[in-house]
Amino acid sequence: MNAPDDLTAIDSIMACARAAQQAFEDGATQERYDRAAQAAAWAIMEPARNRALAELSVETTGLGNVPDKITKNHRKTLGLMRDIAGVKTHGVIRDDRATGITEIARPIGVIGAVVPSTNPAATPANNIINALKCGNAIVLSPSPKGVPACDMLLRYIHAEFDKIGLDHDLVQMVPAPGSKAKTQRMLETSDLVVVTGSQDNVRRAYTCGTPAIGVGAGNVTVIVDETADLDAAAEKIAASKTFDNATSCSSENALVVVDAVYDAFVAALARQGGALVHAAESDRIVQRLWPEGKLNRAILAQDADVTIEVLGLTGQVPDSTRFIAVETAGIGPDHPLSGEKLSRVVALYRAADFDAATDTARRILEHQGAGHSIGLHTGDDSRAMQLGEIIPTCRVIVNQAHCFATGGAFTNGLPFSLSMGCGSWGGNSIDENLHWRHFIQTTRVVREIPANEPTLDAIFADYWDVAGQ
Template sequence: MALALQTSDLSEDEMIVDTLIERARIAQRAFEHRADQARYDRAALAAAWALMEPSRNEELSKLAVATTGLGNVRDKITKNHRKTLGVLRDIKNSKTVGIIKDDSATGITEIARPIGVVGAVVPSTNPVATPTNNVVNALKCGNAIILSPSPKGVEACMKLLGYIHAEFDKIGVANDLVQMIPAPVSKAKAQRLMEKADLLVVTGSQNNVHRAYSSGTPAIGVGAGNVTVIVDETADLAAAADKISASKTFDNSTSCSSENALIVVDAVRDAFMAELHRAGGRLLDKPNAAKLKSALFQGDGLNRRIIAQDVDKVIAEVGLDLADAETAKFLVIEGSGIGPDYPESGEKLSLVATLYHARDFDGAKRIASELLTHQGAGHSVGIHTSIDERAVSMGAEMPTCRVIVNQAHCFATGGSFDNGMPFSLSMGCGSWGGNSIDENFNHKHLMNITRIVRPIPIDEPAVDEIFADYWQEAGK
């Protein structure tokens, strides 16, 4: 009777989500029962191939751009392929079931166990790549997962889910291991998922991240991006300009790792700006910059007719007068300040970057720290330099979890085939960004570890041994 009363008190949205959760729990328990690594790996590969098969990747990329209005198809295809392949590389030889470590010195044996049911809130900027990566990572560790897409990402997520289930049918994996909140998506349904899942992975708006952290469910959220890159007097200016242009323009700057601000040391400012112009960056004069700022920053938000749009559409929308607009790839405006009164100092999600200049590297570092403190603390910064110690000093002094050195930022931050970062579309920002992790989200965050603890020979130090140096300096 009590159960019936509780059920009758639930809203329709809550009952829909509760049903998904129960189905996921049944499927997950069966998936975990007497599992071996091959079972988890096969399911992860099936989900990955659901997207990586070329014709499906192209179809899903076109659908994503058509329904969200964000990014471009060519780069979506590349992102979907590259990010998924990178995750597969990262998980290929990772053991996620059974005994994963046995240390005779400590007497501790570690056993990998699934989390259970993962709830994943995914953004409209990456409505295909992010859910696929979340699904692959979850399955690798023996979990079920329920996706909560953005309203604009529902159609792409549904199509992706259908392809995942088709691959599951080939190998006898239960479809209920991967589900999504059905349309129409709503905050009520997402909130119920946040309350009922065993772990949340939330990428996208900071509002969603904060709701996840306050839901009562363990949550992995990510912070806001506002990437700043320094170009110092020792940099290879042509290479820096090419890398910044490639990164800034990729998928029309939908990535949280795309450059938002460039800080150039005065000694090379003119030479670098010439290289940036060659690479497609167009520094606007004051009248054009004023028109762009007025059009892009509207009230407390960004103009949706400009964010993540092709540069020719931005130029036409704003009505810019550029002599060489036909070769422009992105636009640059001078920064007049940093903080809430200067919206150009924040994340722009568009083919627009803000330029600051500094007298020297120390000045550039101060400006970058101010920008991070204003927005994007913990996420990442970049530097183009020939002096590696400068990157190390940035990592030691600035509120950031990543310093990207001499690389195209948006490709490097989330993992690359030529650096050692795990592939991910979700970057933890540590305590600076209000996050529970300070590294790239990856499959290792989706395991519980059970530890078998055995007795070992006693290792108890004497008090004198511990305090000897301290007493010598300070006295007893």
């Protein structure tokens, strides 16, 4: 249990954050907010610090790999800075003479952010930059294994703050050792809660009494149809599935392949380092992946050689193997391969045709991952539209490496983010990528304008023609 002094320490941190935010907001300019965001961004992007953060993240969490962490820290932050460059988050942001409404940007106050061990530097940095850009202070609650990387990131940010005269209290974290009680107190005393990570944390956020933004579970399912460029699809899937050892919630977890191209696609996967495990051997993989019914931590986000050894496949797959594709047909709680695996393992389903593939994908996402995203490799764009009208998802990612595309890319129009809202399907309050607009609120100055009152006939004439008065 936490001693009362532990919660008092949280109250003190939150009070300091609130005072720092008020001073940050008083007499603020857009330049002040922009400089603060730039300071936080450079703290993680400066190459030597980026590498140090990546190395510490892998060392302390045991998840992912250093080169990909470096790439993620750099590209996610660079993309975010591109997205917010020139965006007005201070003063008048909209003045509509027709409606007589002027909108004034206002900070929310103190943001409380719960961040995961899978991205212990990139996700906090993303939240911090968005918060500062909009005039807020922020207090982070990292997962226990993410504490060292988060602490290092904050030290780098504070060093940048010293260069431009900003208060360290604008960016703080819950002191170690973390606890549910400490995090709960932070959630309850923040002005807005942002949660990325376990669904238990998301549920706690939505019930803490503070306005909250949480994101849903990932379990990305990707359809490959008979019109797809199979080699391109296999290359993109392999790059995405293996990036940072599948730590991303946007990493492919299930591939649904139309029968007409199934064998050819399996061959294309093999050329990209995807080793096939036939359905007859799938039970053996399940037993290794979920011993005693729980996901095996020895395989979570590990390199290919570790994954192969833990699965008992040493000497049974090519030396060039980068990930494992396991044939299966089952979906639901009794078929764990249909869920998220957080490893270099993907489930492989065979479908008679595109309609059958759509049905399989829908059932997988209804089991786990509803709202998050679905991928499609195709030469027929109308099929993407079909999925967008049928599947319970907020994103249909077309002909792209999924984990690079879903959170924003330089080659698509989604905002850069590490937190994807999943709408009501995923039990979330947002259905878009978390971005700067969620860290700001507005005051509207409303003026009188000439009356715009319609007649009853203008509104109901068409209805009366059908139904009568």
